[in-house]
Amino acid sequence: MQRKAYVPGVAALLVALLAGCTAGSGSGGSTDDSNPGEAGTASAAAQPGKYRTLPEPCSAVGHDTLDSMLPGIKQITDAEQRDKAYQGEATLTYDTDRKVGCRWKVQSPDATDHLLVDFERVVSYDNSVSDDAQAQELFAQKETAADLPEPAASGSSAPGDATSSASPGADAGGSADPSGSPSSSASASSSVPPADLQPRVLSGLGDEAFLDDAVSGSASTAQQRTVTVAFRTSNVMVTIQYEEQPAVVGAVPDSKEMQDKARKLAAQLADTLGG
Numbered sequence: 001m002q003r004k005a006y007v008p009g010v011a012a013l014l015v016a017l018l019a020g021c022t023a024g025s026g027s028g029g030s031t032d033d034s035n036p037g038e039a040g041t042a043s044a045a046a047q048p049g050k051y052r053t054l055p056e057p058c059s060a061v062g063h064d065t066l067d068s069m070l071p072g073i074k075q076i077t078d079a080e081q082r083d084k085a086y087q088g089e090a091t092l093t094y095d096t097d098r099k100v101g102c103r104w105k106v107q108s109p110d111a112t113d114h115l116l117v118d119f120e121r122v123v124s125y126d127n128s129v130s131d132d133a134q135a136q137e138l139f140a141q142k143e144t145a146a147d148l149p150e151p152a153a154s155g156s157s158a159p160g161d162a163t164s165s166a167s168p169g170a171d172a173g174g175s176a177d178p179s180g181s182p183s184s185s186a187s188a189s190s191s192v193p194p195a196d197l198q199p200r201v202l203s204g205l206g207d208e209a210f211l212d213d214a215v216s217g218s219a220s221t222a223q224q225r226t227v228t229v230a231f232r233t234s235n236v237m238v239t240i241q242y243e244e245q246p247a248v249v250g251a252v253p254d255s256k257e258m259q260d261k262a263r264k265l266a267a268q269l270a271d272t273l274g275g
Helices: 002-033 063-069 071-075 079-087 131-146 182-190 255-273
Strands: 099-107 111-121 200-202 208-216 224-233 236-246
Touching: 063 071, 063 111, 063 255, 071 079, 071 099, 071 111, 131 208, 131 224, 131 236, 208 255, 224 255, 236 255
Parallel strands: none
Antiparallel strands: 099 111, 111 236, 200 208, 208 224, 224 236
């Protein structure tokens, strides 16, 4: 009889223990739920950029393009000097995976031409910002620094361009020549690109692009025109700077011709990048 009375007590003890285990596991579950998916709350790291390396800049421009942009190169009679001119000169860099460039300078009886090609691969060191987003921000700063004029409300525009206007008598990078003499007036007028050649945003080149066109000098000196085309493809920014200074005082390099050559080279480099 005592043994029978003892069994229910043991059973009660087991029930109590089981209840305690159940409550413990329940509280443990609520503890886990109190920090729901800690790994899920951490945002995934931003994606790296498309490009991990850069082209070799001095070999990125073909001989035919250099012949077109630097006419004096074919006039170099010494074969060794001509080959050296084609090779260009690499710009100083401390990390060829991040920034590389090449420049060419060729003189001819008619003009001195300069060409600079620069590649920059952008890497974000912020896990919440992708390489592309960082490159986009830096390119926007570059475009802002170019100080492009506002797009014209009306007027003709070149295909694929957002065209901008300039005040009459002013060159693409400065103000009108106040001298009023026939030669200087003609020079100032010829230095002003038509509306569809003004500095502007370009479309159809990389992810975003712009073109700048400026003339420096005066009617009494040789005037130098500088055409810059810059574009971004994913996390790589490319800049082409094309300059020409005529040998004849007062002459102004042709805007359309220089822009066409610079844009053609930009399209070739974009194809090289696959962008």
